[in-house]
Amino acid sequence: MKILVTGASGFTGGALAKAHARRGDEVVALVRDPESAAARGLAAEGITLAKGDIREADAVARAAQGVGLIQHIAAVYRTAGHRDDYYHAVNDGGVANVITAAQRHGVGRVVHCSTIGVHGHVSEVPAHEDSAFNPGDIYQRSKLAGENRFRAAVENGLPGVIFRPAAIYGPGDLRLLKIFRGVQRGRFPMFGDGQTTYQLVYIDDLVDGIIACGTHPAAVGQTFILCGEGWVTLDTFVGLVAAATGGRTPRVHWPMWPLLTAARVCETVCRPLGVAPPLHVRRCEFYVKSRAFTNERAREMIGFAPKVSLREGAYRTAAWYAEQGLIGPIPSHDAFGRTVVTRATA
Numbered sequence: 001m002k003i004l005v006t007g008a009s010g011f012t013g014g015a016l017a018k019a020h021a022r023r024g025d026e027v028v029a030l031v032r033d034p035e036s037a038a039a040r041g042l043a044a045e046g047i048t049l050a051k052g053d054i055r056e057a058d059a060v061a062r063a064a065q066g067v068g069l070i071q072h073i074a075a076v077y078r079t080a081g082h083r084d085d086y087y088h089a090v091n092d093g094g095v096a097n098v099i100t101a102a103q104r105h106g107v108g109r110v111v112h113c114s115t116i117g118v119h120g121h122v123s124e125v126p127a128h129e130d131s132a133f134n135p136g137d138i139y140q141r142s143k144l145a146g147e148n149r150f151r152a153a154v155e156n157g158l159p160g161v162i163f164r165p166a167a168i169y170g171p172g173d174l175r176l177l178k179i180f181r182g183v184q185r186g187r188f189p190m191f192g193d194g195q196t197t198y199q200l201v202y203i204d205d206l207v208d209g210i211i212a213c214g215t216h217p218a219a220v221g222q223t224f225i226l227c228g229e230g231w232v233t234l235d236t237f238v239g240l241v242a243a244a245t246g247g248r249t250p251r252v253h254w255p256m257w258p259l260l261t262a263a264r265v266c267e268t269v270c271r272p273l274g275v276a277p278p279l280h281v282r283r284c285e286f287y288v289k290s291r292a293f294t295n296e297r298a299r300e301m302i303g304f305a306p307k308v309s310l311r312e313g314a315y316r317t318a319a320w321y322a323e324q325g326l327i328g329p330i331p332s333h334d335a336f337g338r339t340v341v342t343r344a345t346a
Contacts, residue, residue, distance in 0.1 A: 002026040003214075004067045006054055006098065007074030008047070009038040011173050012113070012165075012206065016071055019207045021045045030054065030063045030074065054094035057101075064101035068108045069214050072098045075113065077139065077175075084138050091142035092149060099153045109220065110160045111213045114147040115140065116199070116225060116293055118164065125197065126231070126294040129164070129223045136289065137282045151223075159220050161213045166227035166293060170203035170313060171320035180318055181327050183238060184245035191254045191284070194235035197292040201228045202313040205306040209298060216302040224298040228306050228313075231292040240311060243339040244318035246331045259284050311340060 003020050007013035008029030021027045027047045031039045034049045043049055052059025054074040064070060076082060076090040095112065102110045119127050120134030135141045147162060154160040169176050182188030201209075209226040213219050232240075235249070242249045263284045266277035298304035308316070315336050321327045331339070 001069055002028070002067045003069045003071060004028045004030065004050075004064050005071045005073060006030045006060070006063075006094070007072075007113075008042055009033070009036060010073065011175075012168055012203065013071075013073035014038055014042065015172065015203050016073060016207050016210055017042055017047055018045050019211065020071075021047050023211070028063055028067060030060065054097060055089050057097045060094075060097040061101040061104055064098075064105050064107060066105070070098060070102055070107055070110045071113075071210065071214060072110060073113045073210075075143065084142075087138045087142040088145065091139070092145040095146040095149050099150065099158060102158065108159060109214060110150075110158060111210065112147065112150045112160060112162050113210075114150075114162055114164045114223075115143050116164045116166050116227065116291060118144040118147060119293075121289040122197075122292060125290070125292045127292060128294050129225055129297055136285065139282065154221060161219045161221070162223040163210060163213050163298075164223070164225050165206055166199045166201040166225070166291065168203060168206055169200050170308075170317055172203065173317070174326075176317065177321060177326055179238070180241055180245055180321055183241045183249070184247035184327050184330075186248050188238065188247075188250055189254060190234070190238065190250035190252070190287075191256050191259050192234075192287040194238075194253055195233050196288055197231045197290045198234050198237050199227050199231040199291045199293055200237075200310060200313070201226055202306065202308040202310075202316075205308055208307075209302075209304045212298075212302040212304060218301045222297075222301060224302065224304070225293050225295055226298055226304060227293045227295050228308075228310060229295070230310075232310060234287065237310070237314075239343060240314040240340065241318070243336050243343065244315045244330060245327060246329070256284070256288060259287075 003025050005017040008017040009031045017029050029042050029047050050063035117140040120136040135144050263279045263281045266279045270277040318330050322330045
């Protein structure tokens, strides 16, 4: 099959594009800069590069010509310094461009990457695909706008599938690096009571789920949450990171209000100046927003079956960071296992 992957320069899109190529699919990757290291890595896997921005309707249409499947992964995440209209242009307007391109070329199936963030802070545990929407920031609101746009197109005949991934991690990801590095150095601050629920999905498991969304006959017209098996508290997650890196868990849990106050002040001062705030509310909410979901629908309908436990995934991620020189040396796998067992039975 010939496949277009948007967002292929990113962590998830790149892993997905390479996985499709290794399956024998003919892959086209929409990239803004074909000379970037990420794009060159794609080309080395035999992937065709199509230069363009997801905000450019003509570029998306050219890239989609002749493909049977579009995997739409492109998005702007919680990077500081962007105006609200930029989030909407990428996370909602980009969806419109993908829909138009798919309809123009008669693409057989389109898979859209949303996020569990559209549910915001969940009030029911576990939350599921039909749980209430509760977006809490511009990223989540713009992603929900894009998802709603895509769903409307599906209801009008577009052969589409929506998936909402949990927090994505694994070798190649840098978003969790600050946590791993801080815990290893004994400098990771813990705010709140540490009992907020947290749920992740390992990159290899997520890629398997996305491919199933694009190939399984039962997927069309459906929405799936793709997450790892079970959720943990933040204290538990940080404990796993400590065991994987040879670091230590925070001994003090600081109150949230000084952190949130400082973040609001930073945003108020920096935004009018066009300066990226060193601290902003979205990142602080990591400590207080509960995320606990079930992947039951994806398991039953498309055979989604995560294979990498959070324990194993945390160690593999730490090992990759260490190999890249991003953190210091880590314990052996056996030593890690003994530490985890000791802490679990203590």
